[in-house]
Amino acid sequence: MSIIALLTDYGLKDHYVGTIKGVIKTINPKVEIIDISHNIELGNVLAANFLLVQSFKFFPINTIFISIVDPDVGSKCEPILIQTKNYYFIGRNNGVFSQVLENEIIEKIIVLDNDNYFLKPISNTFHGRDIFAPIAAYLSKGINPKEFGKEINSNYLFNLPLPKPLIKEDVIEGNIIYVDSFGNLITNIHKNILKNELSKYIIKINNIEIKGICSTFSDVRAKDIVCYIGSSQYLEIASNFDNLDKKNPDLKNQKIIVIYKVD
């Protein structure tokens, strides 16, 4: 028994997610379906990347991920299936898997152009139901990926990499790449590019200056702003007992400057 994990911007108000699950279960009653999120900001491919990067390695080997975030509904980005050493990824060729693939070994990329495995009639606006769900379900039943279409080279993948921080000696200039539902701001500054003495860093964002990277929220007083290495492995900025993004909604659009202070 395998797992199909779903990540979409469909929301949870309509029937869309339920319908996709019905399609999958009709084709393969034995496969298990797990939701990662259906509340990605509409069309935000970078947010979809972040959520998938943060979650996929925690799923069992051979999990099939469907990620549907489609800023340009009905556009011509082909539907693709990417098989890596450990997982399968199904979605549109719009960069939605770029960041996952930075750390995965690609084994095969298939353009999903064999409509024998599609639901008919194919709508123009709900490929989640008509293409992605049935392909994932047939794949979970053991159909060979080659059956779904022609193989392509990874050069054909639309690439939307994580913006890299600028590093100049002891100064790092980063960006906010995701805001979670607690209002915590997650940056693109990975802990691996920081030195061990975290207390020696000074963090500047807008006109805010924070001294030292803490272990966790409770290292600062209530309502104070705190910098810490998040469960994401990236530097995060938050307000203890508070929603930093709601309190200061402009912060997420600002550069973040991290300075290592030599004594």
Added chain:
Amino acid sequence: MSIIALLTDYGLKDHYVGTIKGVIKTINPKVEIIDISHNIELGNVLAANFLLVQSFKFFPINTIFISIVDPDVGSKCEPILIQTKNYYFIGRNNGVFSQVLENEIIEKIIVLDNDNYFLKPISNTFHGRDIFAPIAAYLSKGINPKEFGKEINSNYLFNLPLPKPLIKEDVIEGNIIYVDSFGNLITNIHKNILKNELSKYIIKINNIEIKGICSTFSDVRAKDIVCYIGSSQYLEIASNFDNLDKKNPDLKNQKIIVIYKVD
């Protein structure tokens, strides 16, 4: 193994949906539960109809659907079970299945009045937990529908049909029947009542005039209003890269006029 699919206006903040699942699993650990939506607008029976009509045919044969939308909590609309050729529907006799039944062959309608299969004590306000969940669970275990109560005639069904569009020669006057979470307005104008030359139609709603029915969103420029045949099979109106309902919240209450323009 069979499936129970849930559609309610309970929301996802409280324990209500989880409690229903606990009740079902206690009675039949083997049945699988799939959520269609729990965010139907409170008491909106027409919206529940739309979501169920759009999704039920994509579920495996013999799926048991529970649809709970109860504008008049604790009212006297009896709980019923409808068995059709392919599916089972459990809910209150308040019209919540009217549109589904327009295309299904009814085999049996049972009023759920045998309280041997209810959870005791029965509350006045949470029949989802005390009546609908246990009945669905026992049904999924193979209990004969006749055990749950007395059979009734379809004349006793409260009927809440889809409002039909008015058709006068080349002019169709329709309504918005559902607004999805993207702000797309879905009308009651089915593609089957439209002629093939979709580009020859002119669509009027409020003081907006749209020329031609497109294939999909990306046929128009960003922020432009687009008419297209949706995955629902109905004519839909949306704004590309935008939430039309948020931008123009009054539109959903307006008539939509669709005119076929002979050259």
Added chain:
Amino acid sequence: MSIIALLTDYGLKDHYVGTIKGVIKTINPKVEIIDISHNIELGNVLAANFLLVQSFKFFPINTIFISIVDPDVGSKCEPILIQTKNYYFIGRNNGVFSQVLENEIIEKIIVLDNDNYFLKPISNTFHGRDIFAPIAAYLSKGINPKEFGKEINSNYLFNLPLPKPLIKEDVIEGNIIYVDSFGNLITNIHKNILKNELSKYIIKINNIEIKGICSTFSDVRAKDIVCYIGSSQYLEIASNFDNLDKKNPDLKNQKIIVIYKVD
């Protein structure tokens, strides 16, 4: 096959809940996961208590409940496992199980301090992924609770009991303990402390006076305020066809006075 039921304040926008499910499924592919709610008000331990008390008894015997509500993220409240006669409860020792335990027979309490069963490296901010999910998964596989850490005495449990109403002869002074998504206000006045003649009660809250406790919503006219014994077994106050909390958001902070009127 057993069940792990989840109750958190993580929300449904991010990857957090999906990641937890991935962790569980990787350790025990056979266990079933059911969501109670992930939309508890952030850090509201009393709300978590209410939702768990209302739902847990409806789940199958041996269900493992994870309840994560952590007002003080990364604080020093130890992670614990409580085994009762019928269920298992996993969470932080911050009172999140206090009200459940008022009616359960405790068999064993374990402090989860054996990090052999944790996910490594352990983050400071996502113990749901790194501690609670793997412990629940291993427990569902049959690992003996004693393996997870040292046993402690129930005196060490942080206690956050349900505030009890004051009773003085025929007058009860209670509080609102939960507001559900319909805006219904749920009090701490259990039906067991009320006399049978419910129509003889007068209920006062703020400057509102309600005569009699009804059976259900439809006993009063639309928009009227109604008092009734809810599915929670507690006295609830609501507005028929309306969201009482939205209409009158201050009510939830008021005392509620219930007076039995002898003729």
